[in-house]
Amino acid sequence: MPAPAADALLRWPDAFGSRFAVFVDTEEEFDWGRPFSREARATTHVRALPEAHAWFAGRGVPLTYLADHPVATCPRAVETLLALLQDGRSAIGTQLHPWVNPPFKETVNGYNSFAGNLAVELEAAKLRTLTDTITHAFGVRPRIYRAGRYGFGPNCAGILSGLGYRIDSSMRSGYDYSGEGGADFTQVGNQPFRLAPGLTELPLTTVYTGRLRRGGARLYQRLGTLHRGRGIASRLGLLSRVALTPEDMPVAEALEAIRTAAGEGLRFLHFSFHSPSLEPGHTPYVRDAADLKRFYRWWGEVLSALDRIGVRPASLSEIIEALDMACDPRGISAIAHGAGGL
Template identity: 55%
Template structure:
């Protein structure tokens, strides 16, 4: 959505054409990648405020990383400005990033990343900002991450999935290789954000970037019609809920946050066995590692459910011969000559 130039026009990402799709080499097999949004804590029900910069939940990240590492999983940590600006958080993360398999990425929360400008409608989505301001914020974050960890981030996610028409080119100019802001089959345009409803879960070329969308599949008896039917149902009151309850159609993103494990496992089977995706992408927010910081983990029981979600998910992926991938392996496979 362009809001600083006058006209209100949402950023609608078109479906990639066949030539843009990444064709994974046979030796790559079937793999999965875990992204972690490493960010500050804030009240998800309140307006976003640049004063919210607390990062106490980062203390839980080393133990969480050890759990993933025990299963051979090397997450991509997408770190934002409040986190990389906190000396204690950086010290903890240096230990995590000492694992050479781990990926380092940037997550741009526009509302807490300098330089700042007078607030405008829609500007919590970084892609809505004037390109020069979006680029300046990206420089601030990229430079801070590089200084803190001794290596440059090469993966990116915009806070609130808020990429825009100038984002990809800005990332390429700064050495990024992987973009992960696309939440497949989701549309945020009603709130001023981008529309990804036409984009599926397959990795594709976004200019010179490798786009790895958050894997989202339709489940239910009408799942093969989901790409067209689900947006239409959104125009009818309560229709999506009714179709999901009836087992006809449900949209399921691969995250333990507000996605029950049974539905997530069904979505993985669709993605792997029916849609044939060679790379599955999963994601969650680091504040969910401590009860009380996100709507998804309010209690110790919720946290136990989150870890049980991961236990069941990793067991399913293993049973389907879907192995963990590192960020470096994904880039190497996408860069293979047959692509």
């Protein structure tokens, strides 16, 4: 992915303040160490969603659930999520896992697990099917999309715009999946930007910490060519790449990333995790009860840190409203600049 054009970048309106949001990849359970399978569609972990939802709601944090096809076609999962959405602030969105989402016309393999690698007709058909399924199940048309495995491709923006989506959240700032057949996002920063008329990219936040953090993605890539280069740089406090997720990210690094982001004026922090991590045994991140305790402890420390520095939670509706009022770096409003209807 090339860096977004300067006039596509959007600046959060002053009234929005400094905010954060939590997006949940709400998906089926599968063995992360085995090949993809169309048969892996279990969603037993949804029984853990109400407790987690109540935990976040008790701290004033709405959740946006990005549901995929196995979730949206499971009556128990739909019933559970419908009850959670009654809080009036949480929201439902879309996540596409091509290997479990009809129509099934592609070979199941790693390359095709990135939706952006599919033929445009097939990617569009899968997205239409999923969008219609979620609309029927939840009684509301989803407004935000994430490609599973961050599988954004050249046709995705056009498809999403045609389906009426307002936000794409498929790009993971600073990460490169090209070695697996996916996209390279190392030139994509944390700032939202216009993808197509009415469609905004809201990248997952990545923060570089350490004394050499100004080197960013480029220096991090170079360190990757050296034996243990990234690990040594991190241990010496020179450069670390921090994703805002409790999954395989130590809380001390997340807290340092929050301090760094606040000090550098980053106005929006985009957090995420996978729903199967809410019950032990489904992901490599939460294997047992001790891991689950660490998961919630991570969030407790992170939310306390955000509260101390005045970074407030934002709902999906509040984010879309702010993007409606957003300006590009030259001070031109998005609506006046031809991006009305975000």
